[in-house]
Amino acid sequence: MITLIVIGVIVVILAFVVIGAYNKLVALDRRADQSFADIDVQLKQRNDLIPNLVETVKGYASHERETLDAVTAARAAAAGAGSVNDKVQAENRLTGALGRLFAVAEAYPDLKANSNFLELQRELSDIENKLAAARRFFNNAVAEFNAVRSQFPTVLFAGMFGFGADKPFFEVDAAERAAMNAAAPSVKF
Numbered sequence: 107m108i109t110l111i112v113i114g115v116i117v118v119i120l121a122f123v124v125i126g127a128y129n130k131l132v133a134l135d136r137r138a139d140q141s142f143a144d145i146d147v148q149l150k151q152r153n154d155l156i157p158n159l160v161e162t163v164k165g166y167a168s169h170e171r172e173t174l175d176a177v178t179a180a181r182a183a184a185a186g187a188g189s190v191n192d193k194v195q196a197e198n199r200l201t202g203a204l205g206r207l208f209a210v211a212e213a214y215p216d217l218k219a220n221s222n223f224l225e226l227q228r229e230l231s232d233i234e235n236k237l238a239a240a241r242r243f244f245n246n247a248v249a250e251f252n253a254v255r256s257q258f259p260t261v262l263f264a265g266m267f268g269f270g271a272d273k274p275f276f277e278v279d280a281a282e283r284a285a286m287n288a289a290a291p292s293v294k295f
Contacts, residue, residue: 127260131269134251138273141244142190145276148237149184149197155233156181156204159226163207166217170210177203194276204230241276248273 160174180203184196208227211217252272255264264270 123259124263127263128267130254131251131260131264131267134247134254135269135273138244138247138251141240141247142276144240145237145244146193148233148240149193152200152230152233152237153181153185155226155230156200159207159223159230162220162223162226163211163217166211166214166220166223173203173206173210177207179203190274190276194274245275245277248275 156177160177163170164174177200180196180200184193184200187193187196211223217223254260255269255272
């Protein structure tokens with residue numbers, strides 16, 4: 107009789123541990139998904155703004171066709187990306203192309219003084235700031251999910267529940283970081 111009670115208590119404790127681990131993984135998974143949706147909102151706003159920016163620059167710098175085409179192609183690739191990894195890579199290419207576009211704009215004083223261009227640039231800067239905050243929130247949610255998924259006892263059950271792999275972070279890769287740094291204009295006084 108005591109053996110059955112002990113076994114019953116152990117089974118109940120294990121059930122609570124398993125249920126708790128599952129619920130924690132589900133909550134963290136949903137938080138990461140929701141935070142990526144926040145990134146998607148900012149990316150959509152940025153993608154909606156880019157054609158106006160390209161058209162404004164095109165009016166002043168029509169012979170910079172290669173740069174304008176690169177921005178347009180990068181925007182199309184970013185809009186069509188599906189998975190988190192694809193979106194990260196496409197957005198990194200778009201960020202690099204935008205950096206090159208602003209470097210081109212530096213060569214045109216009339217463009218830099220154009221109120222429409224300045225407003226578009228301000229809006230893009232605001233979106234980029236919001237996007238950076240959303241990426242930090244997403245990466246934090248992913249780090250927390252990955253940590254809990256890897257901790258004991260959750261690691262014992264994560265695979266059974268369909269949480270077998272780490273979620274990817276939203277990071278700028280080394281090649282794109284180098285391209286963005288190369289495209290940055292230098293300021294001298």
